[in-house]
Amino acid sequence: MKKVVVAVTGASGSIYAADLLQKLSQLKDQWEELAVVMTTNAKEVWNTELENDSWKNLPVKQFTTTDFSAPFASGSGQYDTMIIIPCSMGTLGRIATGVSNDLITRAADVVLKERRKLICVVRDTPYNLIHIRNMETVTLAGGIICPATPSFYSKPKTIEAVASTVTDRVLDLAGFSIKTYRWGH
Secondary structure: OEEEEEEEOOOOOHHHHHHHHHHHHHOHHHEEEEEEEEOHHHHHHHHHHHOOOHHHHOOOEEEOOOOOOOHHHOHHHOOOEEEEEEEOHHHHHHHHOOOOOOHHHHHHHHHHHOOOEEEEEEOOOOOOHHHHHHHHHHHHOOOEEOOOOOOOOOOOOOHHHHHHHHHHHHHHHOOOOOOOOOOOO
């Protein structure tokens, strides 16, 4: 059983976070603990993009970015997976340089130092050289960079279905057993 923390930053792409959290709530039999931490900007972007504040009603434990007493702020909390979705380039840069100035970057630092799974779903485009080097640094440290780049071979018909091509990939990377479109099947 997994212990998972999902972090949501202020990058555009709230649809990805909402879809992932909804899918994780349906996979309760595959995780022991699920926690969420959102930045203030993430909440604002969510309200703007999704035109709701449904993040307030998530059936999981939520933490503020200043709550360093959260169990996943320490390796002893034994959270084995952290997904940052969407992951802003500012957050990625702080992780890459070891700046743990909030709960998200501290938790990412913990996951990396404990050699556990960190998945950063970056959404910005285009990338500049700083972004690319930060992605390289996080990758070399053991993290996974998963750009929020949808696939189209499943022929998605709605924007939600397009977003699901990304979140299904993230769930695969996190080791969850899901039913989704598989190439060649």
